[in-house]
Amino acid sequence: MSFLLGLTGSIGMGKSTTAQMFAEEGCAVWDADAAVHRLYGEGGAAVAPMGAAFPEAIEGGAVSRDRLKEVIARKPEALQRIEAIVHPLVAADRAAFISQATADIVVLDIPLLFETGADAGMDAVACVTIAPEIQRQRVLDRGTMSAQAFEDIRARQMPNAEKCRRADYVIETDTLENARRQVQDVVRDIRDRLLHA
Structure with a gap:
């Protein structure tokens, strides 16, 4: 029986990059998008x-x-x-x-995890986060979305602070190195829990 880790975070927070890091640690990753x-x-x-x-x-x-x-x-x-x-x-x-x-850990990458109630089926939840101004810059730098479209999406999503409060793990994606270290910590913690379950 695999450990189900829900991975969530608002637009531009670095969720896809973080999901890839979990895959590199030997986790099976499912992507809702x-x-x-x-x-x-x-x-x-x-x-x-x-x-x-x-x-x-x-x-x-x-x-x-x-x-x-x-x-x-x-x-x-x-x-x-x-x-x-x-x-x-x-x-x-x-x-x-x-x-x-x-895999021992299955990561379920679900942008609207809390909004759709999917968190109820998870063993734990990890939320990616970054300062709002960096989030906004990342999204606009992609060149695929207007500032208004970004604000519209953000308005429909649960506030980031609320997602972080409800998550078991919070991963800050300020740098790739820092994010990777935190992903490795989460994986290590879950594997410890599985070992002693």
Whole structure:
């Protein structure tokens, strides 16, 4: 039975980089965003139900994220219908990954871990964090999002301080070296707990 570690953190906090560090420590890592990409891709499990609900969002046999954003911009209430379709499919993908994992620690990278109540199924939760001004700079430096879009996303996410308060481990991603050291500490702590369980 693997130890389930939920990994969360707001946009631009360094979660993907941190998840990669856990993988390098021998953990199995499942990524919620990657699961959504698989589900939305050609032949993905979300294509048919999304096509039935939002035919305008289908492009080339796949769900177009850009078209979905346009649907939500026109009809904000559509977001709830989208989530009702996608969340159970993502949960099934996650359950399949866990059932096949052979690593002692399974890291579940879920941006909206607390917001969706997924923390209830975890043995522990790690939250990545960084100062708000660095977070904002990182996101804007990517050049893929406007300052307004970033603020909109941040407004929909649980405040960072609340996520950190609810987490069992907090990993500060100010430098790669510091983040890696903290990841190694978390892995060591969990492996100690498993050894003495």
